Amino acid sequence: MIQHTSEQRPLVQMRQVQKFFGDFQALKDIDLDIQAGEVVVVIGPSGSGKSTLCRTINRLETIDSGEILIDGEKLPEEGARLAKLRSDVGMVFQSFNLFAHKTILENVTLGPMKVRRLPAAKAKEEAMALLERVGVAHQAQKYPAQLSGGQQQRVAIARALAMKPKVMLFDEPTSALDPEMINEVLDVMVTLAKEGMTMVVVTHEMGFARKAANRVVFMADGQIVEVAEPEEFFTNPQSARAKDFLSKILTH
Amino acid sequence: MDIFDLSGLFLSGAWGTLRLFLLALVGSLALGTLLAAMRVSPTPVLRGAAATYVTVVRNTPLTLVMFFCAFGLPILDIQFASDRGLNSFFYASLALSAYTACFVAETLRSGIAAIPVGQAEAARAIGLSFRQTLSLIVLPQAFRTVIPPLGSVVIAMLKNTSIASAFNNRELISAMRSGIEIRGDMVITILIATALIYLVLALGLGRIFDLLERKLVILR
Ligand SMILES: Nc1ncnc2c1ncn2[C@@H]1O[C@H](COP(=O)(O)OP(=O)(O)OP(=O)(O)O)[C@@H](O)[C@H]1O
Numbered sequence: 001m002i003q004h005t006s007e008q009r010p011l012v013q014m015r016q017v018q019k020f021f022g023d024f025q026a027l028k029d030i031d032l033d034i035q036a037g038e039v040v041v042v043i044g045p046s047g048s049g050k051s052t053l054c055r056t057i058n059r060l061e062t063i064d065s066g067e068i069l070i071d072g073e074k075l076p077e078e079g080a081r082l083a084k085l086r087s088d089v090g091m092v093f094q095s096f097n098l099f100a101h102k103t104i105l106e107n108v109t110l111g112p113m114k115v116r117r118l119p120a121a122k123a124k125e126e127a128m129a130l131l132e133r134v135g136v137a138h139q140a141q142k143y144p145a146q147l148s149g150g151q152q153q154r155v156a157i158a159r160a161l162a163m164k165p166k167v168m169l170f171d172e173p174t175s176a177l178d179p180e181m182i183n184e185v186l187d188v189m190v191t192l193a194k195e196g197m198t199m200v201v202v203t204h205e206m207g208f209a210r211k212a213a214n215r216v217v218f219m220a221d222g223q224i225v226e227v228a229e230p231e232e233f234f235t236n237p238q239s240a241r242a243k244d245f246l247s248k249i250l251t252h
Numbered sequence: 253m254d255i256f257d258l259s260g261l262f263l264s265g266a267w268g269t270l271r272l273f274l275l276a277l278v279g280s281l282a283l284g285t286l287l288a289a290m291r292v293s294p295t296p297v298l299r300g301a302a303a304t305y306v307t308v309v310r311n312t313p314l315t316l317v318m319f320f321c322a323f324g325l326p327i328l329d330i331q332f333a334s335d336r337g338l339n340s341f342f343y344a345s346l347a348l349s350a351y352t353a354c355f356v357a358e359t360l361r362s363g364i365a366a367i368p369v370g371q372a373e374a375a376r377a378i379g380l381s382f383r384q385t386l387s388l389i390v391l392p393q394a395f396r397t398v399i400p401p402l403g404s405v406v407i408a409m410l411k412n413t414s415i416a417s418a419f420n421n422r423e424l425i426s427a428m429r430s431g432i433e434i435r436g437d438m439v440i441t442i443l444i445a446t447a448l449i450y451l452v453l454a455l456g457l458g459r460i461f462d463l464l465e466r467k468l469v470i471l472r
């Protein structure tokens with residue numbers, strides 16, 4: 001299931017990435033390698049740069065120095081090559097961001113038809129299979145606003161998967177959801193992880209991290225402070241920042 | 253000349269107005285959309301060019317824009333047809349399009365600003381180009397959100413076609429003037445009839461925009 005390239009190079013490589021918003025440094029000296037099939041959970045206090053890190057990987061956010069490689073290829077600056085690379089990197093947002101004027105089915109078929117040039121019938125067939133997989137196939141003809149948050153987020157996952165991405169980025173995919181809908185989305189993500197999808201997941205859901213993650217990356221003030229296996233990180237954090245952070249989220 | 257001939261005069265006048273209006277509608281929507289797209293493009297030169305165009309043309313009286321087209325273009329040897337009347341028609345349509353496009357662009361820009369940026373990011377994230385994101389995701393939704401104000405712009409343009417009467421165009425106002433010359437005894441009737449025809453056309457347009465608004469509403 002996991003496709004190993006012959007030389008086993010990481011699927012995502014971040015080298016000395018620096019990112020500024022004006023004078024404010026949002027990412028400092030980020031070095032991170034993500035192997036094919038690996039699931040990395042990114043955790044950290046608000047404003048620590050988790051979203052920014054996620055968004056630099058498909059260049060929704062540009063970086064000021066350093067480099068990012070996807071499957072060995074440096075992220076292009078702009079234009080058609082960047083679009084091509086982005087199509088290989090799926091992204092799921094906190095606020096779903098489904099296309100409001102398109103049906104659920106059209107949301108999922110748009111990318112394959114317009115970017116991959118798939119014929120409509122083929123795109124529809126694949127989209128329906130994906131919608132079936134995330135459990136919203138019977139809603140295919142509805143519009144996003146007619147679905148619950150949990151359903152919308154599952155559609156957003158299907159939309160990203162329709163591009164057959166090499167890696168999937170999730171930026172707090174369950175933070176905007178009512179509690180009773182969180183698990184339906186996490187279940188889809190756990191299944192995806194089990195099937196060998198390479199994933200970067202910004203989340204505070206420790207259950208997910210324990211169940212599905214290979215590594216937890218803890219960030220604070222734009223830096224990666226600690227990297228550990230989930231169980232190790234949650235039970236025995238090394239840095240003072242991580243201890244402090246965990247004590248705060250665990251008391252809730 | 254009896255009432256029958258007068259109504260024939262008005263009918264051809266109304267057709268002249270409608271013809272001008274339809275060509276300028278297509279022209280102004282096309283140019284206005286292009287200008288709005290340029291204003292949100294990542295290329296500073298395009299943004300600047302569109303902003304300058306809108307600022308300059310929007311603040312020029314339409315009559316002056318018509319003068320530029322009707323008297324400036326012939327000097328530059330730009331002609332659209334060998335027939336003088338037809339040529340005047342194209343000059344007036346061009347002037348109306350160029351002028352109204354500014355208002356279409358500004359209206360559309362406010363519509364673009366109303367679309368959540370997350371949708372454009374999601375579009376780019378699946379690999380759509382800037383042009384595809386704009387034409388498939390942003391503009392279709394922007395158009396739908398600005399249908400009511402766009403209706404006002406289009407109705408204003410309908411009334412602005414009347415300025416073309418001063419530039420060798422056969423439309424409602426020129427028909428009205430001929431009518432008054434021929435039947436000086438019916439001035440009030442002719443004025444009211446002219447106003448009524450504009451009213452009917454404008455109300456019809458308003459109705460079309462109402463229907464469009466209801467049909468194309470986006471659930472949020
Ligand atoms: N577009 C922007 N312009 C200026 N500052 C920004 C921008 N985006 C993010 N920042 C700043 O960069 C820092 C990191 O933001 P980021 O959104 O990556 O944090 P985060 O870890 O995802 O936080 P949260 O848990 O609240 O989502 C914050 O201090 C934020 O204010």
Ligand SMILES: [Mg+2]
Pocket residue numbers: 050051052172
């Ligand atoms: Mg964030």
